[in-house]
Amino acid sequence: MKIAVIPGDGIGPEVINQAVRTLHKVAPAIDTSYFDLGARNFRETGRLLAPETLDEIRHHDAILLGAIGDPTVPAGTLERGILLEMRFALDHHINLRPTKTMPGAPRVLAGDVNVDLLVVREGTEGPYTGNGGGLRVGTPHEVATEVSVNTRFGVDRLLREAFERAAVRRQKLTIVHKPNVLAFAGSLWTRAADDLSALYPDVEVDHMLVDAAMLHLVTTPARFDVIATDNLFGDLITDLTSALGGGVGLAASANIDGSRRNPGMFEPVHGSAPDIAGRGVADPTAAILSVVLMLHHLGLSREANAIDQAVQDHIASRGPESCSTEEIGERIRSRVGS
Amino acid sequence: MKIAVIPGDGIGPEVINQAVRTLHKVAPAIDTSYFDLGARNFRETGRLLAPETLDEIRHHDAILLGAIGDPTVPAGTLERGILLEMRFALDHHINLRPTKTMPGAPRVLAGDVNVDLLVVREGTEGPYTGNGGGLRVGTPHEVATEVSVNTRFGVDRLLREAFERAAVRRQKLTIVHKPNVLAFAGSLWTRAADDLSALYPDVEVDHMLVDAAMLHLVTTPARFDVIATDNLFGDLITDLTSALGGGVGLAASANIDGSRRNPGMFEPVHGSAPDIAGRGVADPTAAILSVVLMLHHLGLSREANAIDQAVQDHIASRGPESCSTEEIGERIRSRVGS
Numbered sequence: 001m002k003i004a005v006i007p008g009d010g011i012g013p014e015v016i017n018q019a020v021r022t023l024h025k026v027a028p029a030i031d032t033s034y035f036d037l038g039a040r041n042f043r044e045t046g047r048l049l050a051p052e053t054l055d056e057i058r059h060h061d062a063i064l065l066g067a068i069g070d071p072t073v074p075a076g077t078l079e080r081g082i083l084l085e086m087r088f089a090l091d092h093h094i095n096l097r098p099t100k101t102m103p104g105a106p107r108v109l110a111g112d113v114n115v116d117l118l119v120v121r122e123g124t125e126g127p128y129t130g131n132g133g134g135l136r137v138g139t140p141h142e143v144a145t146e147v148s149v150n151t152r153f154g155v156d157r158l159l160r161e162a163f164e165r166a167a168v169r170r171q172k173l174t175i176v177h178k179p180n181v182l183a184f185a186g187s188l189w190t191r192a193a194d195d196l197s198a199l200y201p202d203v204e205v206d207h208m209l210v211d212a213a214m215l216h217l218v219t220t221p222a223r224f225d226v227i228a229t230d231n232l233f234g235d236l237i238t239d240l241t242s243a244l245g246g247g248v249g250l251a252a253s254a255n256i257d258g259s260r261r262n263p264g265m266f267e268p269v270h271g272s273a274p275d276i277a278g279r280g281v282a283d284p285t286a287a288i289l290s291v292v293l294m295l296h297h298l299g300l301s302r303e304a305n306a307i308d309q310a311v312q313d314h315i316a317s318r319g320p321e322s323c324s325t326e327e328i329g330e331r332i333r334s335r336v337g338s
Numbered sequence: 339m340k341i342a343v344i345p346g347d348g349i350g351p352e353v354i355n356q357a358v359r360t361l362h363k364v365a366p367a368i369d370t371s372y373f374d375l376g377a378r379n380f381r382e383t384g385r386l387l388a389p390e391t392l393d394e395i396r397h398h399d400a401i402l403l404g405a406i407g408d409p410t411v412p413a414g415t416l417e418r419g420i421l422l423e424m425r426f427a428l429d430h431h432i433n434l435r436p437t438k439t440m441p442g443a444p445r446v447l448a449g450d451v452n453v454d455l456l457v458v459r460e461g462t463e464g465p466y467t468g469n470g471g472g473l474r475v476g477t478p479h480e481v482a483t484e485v486s487v488n489t490r491f492g493v494d495r496l497l498r499e500a501f502e503r504a505a506v507r508r509q510k511l512t513i514v515h516k517p518n519v520l521a522f523a524g525s526l527w528t529r530a531a532d533d534l535s536a537l538y539p540d541v542e543v544d545h546m547l548v549d550a551a552m553l554h555l556v557t558t559p560a561r562f563d564v565i566a567t568d569n570l571f572g573d574l575i576t577d578l579t580s581a582l583g584g585g586v587g588l589a590a591s592a593n594i595d596g597s598r599r600n601p602g603m604f605e606p607v608h609g610s611a612p613d614i615a616g617r618g619v620a621d622p623t624a625a626i627l628s629v630v631l632m633l634h635h636l637g638l639s640r641e642a643n644a645i646d647q648a649v650q651d652h653i654a655s656r657g658p659e660s661c662s663t664e665e666i667g668e669r670i671r672s673r674v675g676s
């Protein structure tokens with residue numbers, strides 16, 4: 001098995017270092033090849049993601065990514081040119097973002113509320129398609145548009161995955177959209193879900209307005225099992241759910257091509273965090289949990305569970321002191337298989 | 339002074355009844371005319387908002403609305419045909435949604451975190467413009483689009499209001515958008531804010547990605563003073579902030595035409611809540627606080643403050659038992675001016 005590793009910018013390389021060492025602890029035979037993509041490479045070569053690089057990456061079984069984004073490069077250049085480019089080129093239409101409160105993890109909600117949910121976010125449609133435009137830019141008469149593009153094909157394949165995931169969890173699927181305002185896209189989502197639900201009679205389907213979902217996620221998060229939603233709504237919801245699950249330091253994410261024609265990409269939900277980069281203080285747990293998602297996806301569940309258990313034990317037993325990136329990695333690895 | 343009252347659907351009439359009685363307690367001379375808009379009128383007449391009704395409403399000093407929306411009418415029909423129609427026709431480009439934790443109100447966040455912020459949401463642009471379309475609807479090849487329309491004119495006038503509001507609060511303005519993905523609209527918002535900030539040197543401006551804002555709102559809400567944001571992002575953010583401020587039962591909202599050519603519309607953030615309608619258990623506090631926003635907007639600050647103080651005293655002193663709509667209204671009114 002061959003993994004393409006993209007450490008990226010900021011704290012990316014720091015957390016990826018720990019993630020790869022943890023991966024090798026449970027699966028020493030897995031090959032890793034490194035790809036230097038991000039701000040440094042862009043400054044040196046002027047390139048974001050060269051077609052030949054993408055081709056090389058494509059011939060791996062999975063991709064492990066740290067973070068992309070740098071304050072010295074105009075906002076969005078690297079994110080759109082590398083991260084989103086890869087999601088679209090590799091048809092990563094399924095974005096899985098699980099949240100589960102772990103004993104010992106920080107809690108932002110009052111009371112002893114447990115969260116155990118999975119967001120199945122669409123990854124290749126919605127307002128992420130780059131279909132925007134500008135007219136009279138820089139004048140007082142400027143008009144800027146952004147087009148959300150949604151297809152029955154795209155919504156169907158995403159929802160099917162969500163139904164499948166719900167079927168093996170608590171059989172509860174919440175479709176989150178905004179049909180009362182976004183009439184065309186919302187109606188497409190609603191009809192697609194209604195049609196599919198006939199094929200999954202055991203899955204209870206609930207439709208919820210995205211604004212109401214924001215509220216229910218913090219007041220009654222236990223009502224959610226699987227949430228299926230659009231690309232942009234999923235982006236907002238999963239930053240919120242990651243906060244509920246103990247912060248972005250613990251949130252991992254899988255970008256998957258459901259047809260398995262292309263390798264999946266596994267990455268922490270957090271960004272490159274330039275403010276703390278280079279200081280060795282970033283929490284590598286989310287990157288390590290991204291390895292867990294990757295191993296599950298590759299069918300290496302025994303190895304995945306070994307790391308997952310080590311992370312949970314580490315979090316349940318850690319003290320209040322803050323540890324370095326290296327120390328956290330070491331502590332988790334020391335618990336793997338022990 | 340003449341107020342147009344639109345009780346609307348579901349719990350709307352129940353909470354509006356309490357709100358108007360509270361209004362009359364502090365300002366008995368204010369005239370009210372009632373407009374029967376919503377599901378019942380739609381079923382009887384087939385009309386949503388007739389042009390002549392809109393014209394009549396326009397000739398009032400302000401509008402007080404309960405809630406619009408009914409499960410027996412196709413989703414979005416009443417919301418788009420009445421609520422959004424009115425926002426656009428009356429050019430309600432400024433939507434103000436304040437959140438302030440009140441002693442005694444329910445808290446969803448752990449720890450003793452205080453929230454005191456104002457969301458200034460754009461009300462007439464973004465994805466709310468109804469610029470969507472459907473192609474091959476109902477077939478496996480369906481394409482649905484939604485267009486977010488943003489103008490320099492629209493963003494400028496919204497941001498100017500946000501700067502003005504920040505200047506008389508804690509001088510901190512957070513611009514919330516998603517320029518790393520929504521490149522055209524995001525860039526317009528960023529440039530407009532940067533240009534305006536030169537005119538408000540005392541206001542500290544911060545740009546935050548909307549996904550990050552979701553996280554920071556629940557982890558470090560005290561960092562926010564005024565948030566300026568787009569129509570859709572504002573919709574999601576304010577359901578979240580209303581949860582942080584004690585729930586939608588306490589969240590009020592002002593829709594304002596900054597030029598003051600049209601009357602403002604004041605309404606609770608909550609919807610028509612058909613599940614509890616008719617039982618007399620809806621909390622009228624948000625509707626009563628909408629009256630507070632309305633009185634402030636009309637320059638009747640003494641009257642506004644009297645009700646505001648009564649609500650705060652009521653919440654600080656109420657017991658754990660749940661009261662009826664009528665009882666809550668009575669208790670608040672009994673504290674007005676006492």
Ligand SMILES: CC(C)[C@H](C(=O)O)[C@@H](O)C(=O)O
Pocket residue numbers: 079080083084235269518519549
């Ligand atoms: C960096 C950005 C382009 C990305 C997104 O918006 O999808 C990120 O926020 C995420 O959630 O993975």
Ligand SMILES: CC(C)[C@H](C(=O)O)[C@@H](O)C(=O)O
Pocket residue numbers: 180181211417418421422573607
């Ligand atoms: C009812 C709906 C159209 C409305 C909106 O989306 O603006 C509501 O959610 C709000 O926030 O006032």
